Amino acid sequence: MQVHPMWDSYPELREDLSNVLELINKHIRVRDKNVNAIIKDRIFGGGKLLRPIYSILCSNIGPDKDKDRAIAVAAALETLHMATLIHDDVIDGASTRHGKQTLHTSEGSKFAIYAGDYLFSVCFTILSRHATSLAHLEFNSRSMEKVLSGELDQLNARFQPPTSVKGYLSRISGKTAQLFAVSCYSGAIESKATKKQARNAWNMGHYIGMAFQIMDDILDYQGQEQTVGKPIMADVKQGIYTLPLIYAMQSNPKQLQTLLQKNEDLSSNDMEMILATIKQEKGLEKSRKLAERYTNKALKEMKKLPEGTYKDYLYTITMKLLTRLF
Amino acid sequence: MQVHPMWDSYPELREDLSNVLELINKHIRVRDKNVNAIIKDRIFGGGKLLRPIYSILCSNIGPDKDKDRAIAVAAALETLHMATLIHDDVIDGASTRHGKQTLHTSEGSKFAIYAGDYLFSVCFTILSRHATSLAHLEFNSRSMEKVLSGELDQLNARFQPPTSVKGYLSRISGKTAQLFAVSCYSGAIESKATKKQARNAWNMGHYIGMAFQIMDDILDYQGQEQTVGKPIMADVKQGIYTLPLIYAMQSNPKQLQTLLQKNEDLSSNDMEMILATIKQEKGLEKSRKLAERYTNKALKEMKKLPEGTYKDYLYTITMKLLTRLF
Numbered sequence: 005m006q007v008h009p010m011w012d013s014y015p016e017l018r019e020d021l022s023n024v025l026e027l028i029n030k031h032i033r034v035r036d037k038n039v040n041a042i043i044k045d046r047i048f049g050g051g052k053l054l055r056p057i058y059s060i061l062c063s064n065i066g067p068d069k070d071k072d073r074a075i076a077v078a079a080a081l082e083t084l085h086m087a088t089l090i091h092d093d094v095i096d097g098a099s100t101r102h103g104k105q106t107l108h109t110s111e112g113s114k115f116a117i118y119a120g121d122y123l124f125s126v127c128f129t130i131l132s133r134h135a136t137s138l139a140h141l142e143f144n145s146r147s148m149e150k151v152l153s154g155e156l157d158q159l160n161a162r163f164q165p166p167t168s169v170k171g172y173l174s175r176i177s178g179k180t181a182q183l184f185a186v187s188c189y190s191g192a193i194e195s196k197a198t199k200k201q202a203r204n205a206w207n208m209g210h211y212i213g214m215a216f217q218i219m220d221d222i223l224d225y226q227g228q229e230q231t232v233g234k235p236i237m238a239d240v241k242q243g244i245y246t247l248p249l250i251y252a253m254q255s256n257p258k259q260l261q262t263l264l265q266k267n268e269d270l271s272s273n274d275m276e277m278i279l280a281t282i283k284q285e286k287g288l289e290k291s292r293k294l295a296e297r298y299t300n301k302a303l304k305e306m307k308k309l310p311e312g313t314y315k316d317y318l319y320t321i322t323m324k325l326l327t328r329l330f
Numbered sequence: 331m332q333v334h335p336m337w338d339s340y341p342e343l344r345e346d347l348s349n350v351l352e353l354i355n356k357h358i359r360v361r362d363k364n365v366n367a368i369i370k371d372r373i374f375g376g377g378k379l380l381r382p383i384y385s386i387l388c389s390n391i392g393p394d395k396d397k398d399r400a401i402a403v404a405a406a407l408e409t410l411h412m413a414t415l416i417h418d419d420v421i422d423g424a425s426t427r428h429g430k431q432t433l434h435t436s437e438g439s440k441f442a443i444y445a446g447d448y449l450f451s452v453c454f455t456i457l458s459r460h461a462t463s464l465a466h467l468e469f470n471s472r473s474m475e476k477v478l479s480g481e482l483d484q485l486n487a488r489f490q491p492p493t494s495v496k497g498y499l500s501r502i503s504g505k506t507a508q509l510f511a512v513s514c515y516s517g518a519i520e521s522k523a524t525k526k527q528a529r530n531a532w533n534m535g536h537y538i539g540m541a542f543q544i545m546d547d548i549l550d551y552q553g554q555e556q557t558v559g560k561p562i563m564a565d566v567k568q569g570i571y572t573l574p575l576i577y578a579m580q581s582n583p584k585q586l587q588t589l590l591q592k593n594e595d596l597s598s599n600d601m602e603m604i605l606a607t608i609k610q611e612k613g614l615e616k617s618r619k620l621a622e623r624y625t626n627k628a629l630k631e632m633k634k635l636p637e638g639t640y641k642d643y644l645y646t647i648t649m650k651l652l653t654r655l656f
Contacts, residue, residue, distance in 0.1 A: 036482065121413075156362065
C-alpha cells in the first residue's frame, strides 16, 4: 500500500509500514461496500505513520524479534490514532486533514462518529489477536483511557484563559506524548526487553511526543497551509491556547486577553495582531527552545538502548522529525 | 449502587447488578474531578441493565461458576452499551434518555463524543483485566465491530425508502440482537460451557434481542413519553423507518410516501396521520406478532440449556421483558 513519501529514502522501513497499512486494510470490513470504501479512502490518506514506525523500531530492543507481531502492534496503534483523529476532526470542525477533506465534512459528523468507533473496535481486534498477553492488552487499553481522558481535559480547558506552561505540558502529555510513549514501550515489551529498557523506551517516546507536539503547535502559527496540511492558526480559532500564545500571554497579558475574549468572532485582522504579539514577545522562540530541551532528553534516553541498526534509524528519524525536515 | 427499580423483586439479581455498577464506577477515573462526576451522573442514570443480567445468568450454564469474573464481563458489556448509547444520542440528537437530559444536551456533543470514546477504552480495560483468554477478547472486539458496522449501515439507510422487512431485520440484528447474543454467549463461554450450550445461549440472546428491539420500536409509536423515557415517534422524525411503518408501507405505500418525503419538516399533524395509517394497516399488530415469534424461538433455545435456578430467572425476566411488563 501507498506510504507517505517521507519514507522513500528508507526502503526497509517503507516496506514495514506498507505491511502495517495492509494489515489495517485487511481488518476493515464493514458490511456495506460503499461505507467500507469511504472509510478506507479517508484513513489511508497520507498520515506520516510515526507511531507505528517508533513501535516497530523499538521492537528491536529486546531479544525476541518477531516482525509479524511487531507489525500487528504497530497496526493497532495506528488504528487507534486514526480513530482519535476522526473524532478530533468532528470536534474541532476541521475541514481538511493531510490536504484531503475530512470524513465528517464529506459524510457528515454522524458517519464520522461511528466510523471512529468502528476503528476503536478494529484496534482491539488486532491487538487481541496478536498481543502476547492479557496483561499487555490491559496496559494498552489503560493507555488509551489516558489518551482519551486527556482529550476530555483539553475540551474542558477550552475558552478558559490559558493557565500556565505547566497546564499546557500536562495537557499535551496526556494527548500526544502518551501515545508516542505507548508506541515505543509496546514495541520494546513485545520483544521481551528488560523492564529498564522498556522504561527507557517509554521515556524516549514521551519526550519525542512532547517535542513533536510543541513543534506542531509552533507550525500552527508559522507554517504554510499546504505543508502543515491544515489551516493556519486553527487552534486559536478553536479556543485552544498552545505554548507560543501562553508564553506571549505571560509577558504581555493585557493586549492578548482583549483580543482573545472574542473567541470564535476573531477577525483575520485580530489574528494578525495575535501573531504579531506572539512574535514580538518571543513566544515562538521560547517554544522552540523548550522543544529542543525535550529532544535532547529523548536522545539521552535513546543512548541507553542496546546498539543496532534500528538505533541509527531511531536517531535519524527523530532528528529529522523534531527539526521538522519532514 | 442504585439499580433500576424493576429489579426490586429479585434481591439476588439486584445485588449482582449493583456490583456490576460498582465495578464500572471504580474504573471511571478521568483526571478532572468535575468531568468524572458528570460522566458518572449520566451513565448511572437508570438503565435497565438487561445485557449484564443476561450475561450473569448465562454464566451459570457451564461448570466453572466464578461470580467475580461473571460480574466483570457483565460490567464490560454494559460499559460498551453505555458508550454506544452516548454516541447514539449525539447522532440522533436525542434530548432525553431514561427521563434525564442526555450528555450531549447538557455538555455539548464534543464532550459526549470523547466521553463515549473513553467508555470504549474502559470496556476493554475491564475485559482485558478479567477475561480468561485472548481468544475470548478477540471474540468480544469482533462482536463490537459488528455492532458498530451495524450502526454505520443503519446510518447509511436513513432517509431512503424503507426497503423491506428483511432489510429491517438485518439492521436490528447487527444493532441490538448482536449485543444481546454476545452477552449470553460471553457468560456461557466464561463458565466453560460446551460449544453447543454456548451456541444455544448465543441464539437465545439473538432472538431475545430481536424481539426486544421490535417491541421497542412498537413502543416508539404507542408508548407514553414518560414510560418509554424518550419522545414518541422520535424514530420517524430521525428518518429511521422501523417495522410498524414498513408493514404499513407495504400495504399502503402511496399515502405514507407523500408524508415521509417531508423528512425533518414533518408537522405534528403529519405525524398523527402517519400513526393513524400505521394503525389502520395493522402495522403494530403485525409487528407484535413477529416479536412473539422471536420470543418463542428464544424460549425454545432456553429450554435446551441445563436446568438450574438461573433458568427460572431467565424465563421470568424474558417473559416480563418481551411482554413489556417492565
